[in-house]
Amino acid sequence: MRHRLIFGIFSLGLGIILFATIRPFFLDKGEQRNYTVTRTDNTGRPMQVQNVQQRNGQIQRINMIKTNHQVVHQLNNSAAIKVIKHNKKDKSHYYENEIVVNFKTVPSPENINQYLRDIDGILKENHETLYIFKSNSKTANELEKYFIKYPSVEYAEPHYIFLPNEVNDTYYQSYQWNLPAIGTERGWGLTRGSKKVKIAVVDTGVDLDHPDLVRRLTTGYNAIDNSNNPDDDNGHGSHVAGIIAADTNNGVGMAGITWYNPIIPVKVMGADGTGGSFYVAKGIRWAVDHGADVINLSLGNYQTCDVLESAVDYANEKNVVVISAAGNDNTNQRSYPAAYAGVLGVAAVDWDGNRAKFSNYGDYVDVAAPGVDIPSTFSNGEYAALSGTSMAAPHVTALAGLIRSINPKLKNTEVVKIITRSAQPVNKQTTRSPYFGNGIINNEAALQMAAKKK
Numbered sequence: 001m002r003h004r005l006i007f008g009i010f011s012l013g014l015g016i017i018l019f020a021t022i023r024p025f026f027l028d029k030g031e032q033r034n035y036t037v038t039r040t041d042n043t044g045r046p047m048q049v050q051n052v053q054q055r056n057g058q059i060q061r062i063n064m065i066k067t068n069h070q071v072v073h074q075l076n077n078s079a080a081i082k083v084i085k086h087n088k089k090d091k092s093h094y095y096e097n098e099i100v101v102n103f104k105t106v107p108s109p110e111n112i113n114q115y116l117r118d119i120d121g122i123l124k125e126n127h128e129t130l131y132i133f134k135s136n137s138k139t140a141n142e143l144e145k146y147f148i149k150y151p152s153v154e155y156a157e158p159h160y161i162f163l164p165n166e167v168n169d170t171y172y173q174s175y176q177w178n179l180p181a182i183g184t185e186r187g188w189g190l191t192r193g194s195k196k197v198k199i200a201v202v203d204t205g206v207d208l209d210h211p212d213l214v215r216r217l218t219t220g221y222n223a224i225d226n227s228n229n230p231d232d233d234n235g236h237g238s239h240v241a242g243i244i245a246a247d248t249n250n251g252v253g254m255a256g257i258t259w260y261n262p263i264i265p266v267k268v269m270g271a272d273g274t275g276g277s278f279y280v281a282k283g284i285r286w287a288v289d290h291g292a293d294v295i296n297l298s299l300g301n302y303q304t305c306d307v308l309e310s311a312v313d314y315a316n317e318k319n320v321v322v323i324s325a326a327g328n329d330n331t332n333q334r335s336y337p338a339a340y341a342g343v344l345g346v347a348a349v350d351w352d353g354n355r356a357k358f359s360n361y362g363d364y365v366d367v368a369a370p371g372v373d374i375p376s377t378f379s380n381g382e383y384a385a386l387s388g389t390s391m392a393a394p395h396v397t398a399l400a401g402l403i404r405s406i407n408p409k410l411k412n413t414e415v416v417k418i419i420t421r422s423a424q425p426v427n428k429q430t431t432r433s434p435y436f437g438n439g440i441i442n443n444e445a446a447l448q449m450a451a452k453k454k
Contacts, residue, residue: 075161075274082140082158086302090333094158097121097136099143100278100307102154103129111152119143127282130307132159155306160277162269162299176254177351178243178370182395184257187402187443190451192248192259194405199244199258199397200287200295202280203237205230205267207379210238212253213263216245220265221290223283224275230267235379239386240298241265242377243394244401253383254375257398257443261405264292269299281311288315293404296397297324297343298390300335309340316342321400321412325389327360332434339364344400344416347436348372348392353426355435359389366416366437367423369395399443403450410450418453422446 075081075093084092106129107115116123121135135143140158147156179185198218205222207213208231220230232238245263246256268283269275280299287295295315301308315322323344327335338345345364348356348371355361356372371392378384396419403415410418423439432438 081161086333087331090302090329090331092302093161094140095134095161095276096140097138097143098124098132098134098159099140099147099156100159100276101131101133101147101156102307102310103131103152104154105129105152107131107152115147119146125278127278127285129154130278130281132276132278157305157307160301160305162273162275162277162280162301176375178374178395179255179257181351181353181370182399182441183444187399187447188259190444190447191402191406193261193402194408195260195262197293197401197404197408198262198264198291199401200264200266200292201237201241201244201394202266202268202283202287202295202297203232203240203299204234204269204271204273205232205237206241206263206265207232207238207377207381208265210242210377210379210381212246212250212256212377212383213238213241215247216241216256216261216263218262218264219290220267221283221286222267223279223286224267224270230265232265232267232379233271234269234273235382235384236269236273236298236390237265237267238379239374239376239384240296240390240394243374243391244296244398246377253377257395258401258405261398261401264290277305277307281307284308284311284315288318288320292320294321294323294397294400296394297322297337298388298393300325300327300338302327302333302335304336304340308337312337312340312343316412319412321397321404321415323393323397323400325393326362326365328358328388328390329360330358331360332362333360334362334364335360342412342416344396344419345437346389346393346396348387348389349426349436349440353440356387356389356392358387359392359435361434363432363434365434366420367396368392368426368436368440396441399441399446402443402447406447407450407454410453414453415450418446418449422449 082096119135120137124132124134144156147153222230241263245258246254248255248259266283266287268279324338326338326345326347337343345366347365347368348359349368350372369392372387373385374391375385420438422442422445424442425439426436
């Protein structure tokens with residue numbers, strides 16, 4: 001077993017009330033915010049991108065911080081949950097009487113029954129060789145000691161919990177400043193995506209009936225109840241999906257970064273934003289097995305776990321590009337899955353190109369992208385603006401989808417290299433930065449580089 005550390009996992013990206021101010025974009029320095037952005041495609045036809053405010057004056061104001069505090073308070077005071085304090089501010093959680101076990105081969109019914117008798121428990125769920133056991137009397141530590149002694153067990157570890165990472169609530173700032181900030185429109189002159197390149201959003205699900213998303217969705221999966229209904233009852237996943245793929249130039253709502261790439265919605269977290277590491281790993285593996293070319297993981301933790309790392313390794317082995325948010329606690333503690341080998345870790349910047357004050361930093365940050373006051377789709381057909389590295393990551397995910405659209409032959413490692421090498425340095429940086437990695441993503445430069453490799 002790689003590690004037996006105990007930790008909690010949090011979903012990322014909620015925060016910070018900021019009011020509308022007119023400032024220059026940090027990448028497209030010559031452009032100011034306008035009600036519409038007009039460009040010309042390869043055929044010479046004008047294409048106009050409408051912003052949310054123009055067609056949808058009522059943007060939902062979200063107060064997530066109160067909800068997040070309530071969830072954390074409940075976990076901190078629940079007898080069924082264990083709390084681990086990594087330092088003065090970073091906490092983790094796991095289920096006290098549950099254990100995740102990965103067997104080398106599928107155990108026989110006789111062996112399962114013996115385990116259940118020995119631990120005084122039940123089999124909660126299983127997926128292939130992964131099993132969740134729950135005991136009526138034993139702690140997670142006791143369960144781990146029991147299972148790890150068997151040669152047939154690959155690893156056993158506590159069932160870690162994903163938590164919403166509270167930064168603060170936001171209010172829509174009027175314009176999609178994030179698109180020209182990374183050269184999105186100029187990149188569209190090279191490609192606007194391909195229906196053949198699929199992008200999986202592994203999150204709280206996606207609003208399956210949202211008017212700005214419904215035409216962009218393909219068959220998805222609910223890893224929690226093992227169904228094909230990944231509808232979003234939280235909003236976080238819908239927001240992430242909209243940044244990548246909200247229906248562009250349709251006269252409704254807002255513009256996504258890709259025009260054609262299908263979204264595979266995968267639900268691994270529930271209505272309160274929490275979910276177990278077992279379900280995240282299960283969702284990643286399902287996405288890989290069902291054609292995902294790129295996977296977005298706007299979630300993280302502060303200690304590694306085998307069940308998640310093995311799922312990420314599986315995605316990398318299958319040539320899938322994996323992108324993850326760096327975290328929102330303004331800390332340099334390594335966050336996973338962003339810090340795993342082969343995963344592109346993403347930090348957040350604001351409209352001036354400065355590091356978002358909540359954004360985590362460290363040697364695992366590969367690039368940065370817009371993550372403050374990002375408007376997007378939300379649950380129940382709504383729109384909202386949120387802040388967080390959860391919002392920064394899908395900008396990079398969308399770019400990876402576009403790169404694979406313009407050059408489908410590229411390996412996942414080559415896509416990662418193109419994104420990092422084409423990034424725009426911040427403040428004349430000459431070396432890799434713990435705050436921005438290689439710099440802020442530049443869609444046009446990345447797509448030009450990908451096209452040259454054909």
